[in-house]
Amino acid sequence: WEEERYPEGIKWKFLEHKGPVFAPPYEPLPENVKFYYDGKVMKLSTKAEEVATFFAKMLDHEYTTKEIFRKNFFKDWRKEMTSEEKSTITSLSKCDFTHMSQYFKAQSEARKQMSKEEKQKIKEENERLLKEYGYCVMDNHKERIANFKIEPPGLFRGRGNHPKMGMLKRRIMPEDIIINCSKDSKIPPPPPGHKWKEVRHDNKVTWLVSWTENIQGSIKYIMLNPSSRIKGEKDWQKYETARRLKKCVDKIRNQYREDWKSKEMKVRQRAVALYFIDKLALRAGNEKEEGETADTVGCCSLRVEHIKLHPELDGQEYVVEFDFLGKDSIRYYNKVPVEKRVFKNLQLFMENKQPEDDLFDRLNTSILNKHLQDLMEGLTAKVFRTYNASITLQQQLKELTNPDDNIPAKILSYNRANRAVAILCNHQRAPPKTFEKSMMNLQSKIDAKKEQLADARRELKSAKADAKVRRDEKSKKTVESKKKAVQRIEEQLMKLEVQATDREENKQIALGTSKLNYLDPRISVAWCKKWGIPIEKIYNKTQREKFAWAIDMAEEDYEF
Incomplete structure (x- = not known):
């Protein structure tokens, strides 16, 4: 990766790959594995049966006891049913998946008991797929691809109490797929009887394949393996940026301490938030759609209810007690002594506010990030985390x-x-x-x-x-x-x-x-x-x- 650099923004000149590996098609259950509704055997259509198996495989998991998971699952499952099935199956609590569940457990046990030869056969098949689909050519290098297999369909879990848990992650088809490669490369053919959604030749990005998943509407990518040149270079740049911060961090710290005394409320809030990001390595905390994701916050989106102020606690002065759910619904709980000025400012920010009001009501991540850019090119909250x-x-x-x-x-x-x-x-x-x-x-x-x-x-x-x-x-x-x-x-x-x-x-x-x-x-x-x-x-x-x-x-x- 010590070769010539391309002009700004250009990531490659030649890119060729074989496209993604799709999830294997659904295999219907053997005749002797039954689904029961209201105590009676009921034969499900293939589409409805496939979705039922997702639930059956998770039967022992606490997810399937959660109200929101069950509600979302049942709603999405009904969309896959025939009209007769819909009119019969009206309640999830009358559905009996135990027989299916036992079948999958037995299957899983059988996999553990496989002979050496059977295991070897599977290993060889995986190696064959890796050899054929797991590499691409980028410029003059054969590079390993990180995730060349498309995720199979299943039920969305999410982290923490995610409002969309239990929804159906639908099967991704070639018609959903955007292929990215160079014009002069051999474009991967779609599976027989199908066509790609689009073929692009965008050398300003490093992904090879993309599609939009149906739960959050987010775009998923097939990327290169972390050991590839392009990823290594990005990694190196990330740490070099953090090293640049080392040179000016004292100046930035002096500046935000001055700003705690500012006449403008906006500037004070920004300075206290920056102090938290620096001292506690908090994430910035982007604004999010309500009801679309779990209720998690970062520094800028902290609410009054997330902190308690203690003028004195356990023999320490000016203690702030944090308690909130951060990224991936991981609880952040910390009692931190802060400087007197920060403490006084927090008292000021909390005046006349309700628990559910924003602590930093004059601040959002775009204001903060713009300020960070002014302090140092390429500076973000993540650079502070990396530096610290x-x-x-x-x-x-x-x-x-x-x-x-x-x-x-x-x-x-x-x-x-x-x-x-x-x-x-x-x-x-x-x-x-x-x-x-x-x-x-x-x-x-x-x-x-x-x-x-x-x-x-x-x-x-x-x-x-x-x-x-x-x-x-x-x-x-x-x-x-x-x-x-x-x-x-x-x-x-x-x-x-x-x-x-x-x-x-x-x-x-x-x-x-x-x-x-x-x-x-x-x-x-x-x-x-x-x-x-x-x-x-x-x-x-x-x-x-x-x-x-x-x-x-x-x-x-x-x-x-």
Whole structure:
């Protein structure tokens, strides 16, 4: 990716690909799998049956107990029924999907029990598809495509309490598909009997295929894999922008502190919002259609009900208590001491307002983003998140890495530094379902290792006593080998204990999001090179492909 750059906005000169892989057609259920309505067997038409199977597959999931999910599903399912089916099936609670559900569970069990040969056959078919459809040619490079398969139809889930959950995600057909490739390439043919919606030759975009999904009306794309040149370059630019912010962040901070005293309410609100975005790494929070999406907010769309002001709390002055649902309906809950001026301004912004009123009523994201652009070209709230995440990782690694530690202990320090960033960005997860069980397994491994160590120490002690008496070479050698055994087991025990600490500390924190999206990979690569840590201990294979540019580029003295 060190080749010549194209003029501004041009992404490629030649683009050729095979088009998307569509979801396999629906296979009707075997005759012996029945659907019951009001206690009686009822044979469904193919279209209605297919949609019923989506619900049956989710029967054990709590989604199917939610009122809004059931209502949306039933409404969309009825659209797929014949008129006879519509007149018979009038209530979802009289529908019995258990027989279907059991059939799918049995199928899933059978897949787990497959023979080695059957699994190999499926693997070969997947590899064949990848070979044929998983690559494109962009300029002179064969590049891997990220998602060449079109999502199959199913029921929309959404995150949090999404008002559209349960709606039918319909099957995407060739007639929905826009193909993007270069004029001089071999245009992919549509499946027999079908035609594409459109073929475009737009070299100002990097997507190969697009379509509009029916639930939110959003446009979906088939893009290149993160390891491709074009994505690597974009990634690199993102971190370079964040590094530019480093040079002017002090000036920006001084400016917004001055603005807290402004005569204009608009300017004060903007300055407090910017302080939150900088200090707490909040997202900007775009305006949204009401009732179209879950009720989630960001900084600009905070309402009075989302914050509480405490002049004093737990021995700290001027504390703001945040409680709202952020992106993907992840709760943001935080108690933060702020500067007195910020606190006084918030009191002012909340005066004479109802709980459901906007906190920053003179501000929206476009006003904020325009202001950020004026401060620095390319500056957005996300650049602040990236800058603060990366700088935090770099500082934490400097503080936490003990030069005398062994590799597992250094990696524990790395994960702790990464965790500080994940907490800053509020990247949470529910503790894994298997958490307790895997911790118990790990604990029993630790207990067994401790016993093994006690045995090894006893053996060493008796070997030493033996050697004292015998004073010959053989008994000396025995002492040496027993010593080594003790050291080896001590190291293994330490490794297991580090693993247990790490797992416990990370059970509710998701480290992956920040690692992939907010942390300049060169910081991690430089840290690995400096301390002789294998990069695969920090990045898995996919991540190493995505960050190949950083692995090539960063030396051990890299400073963000």
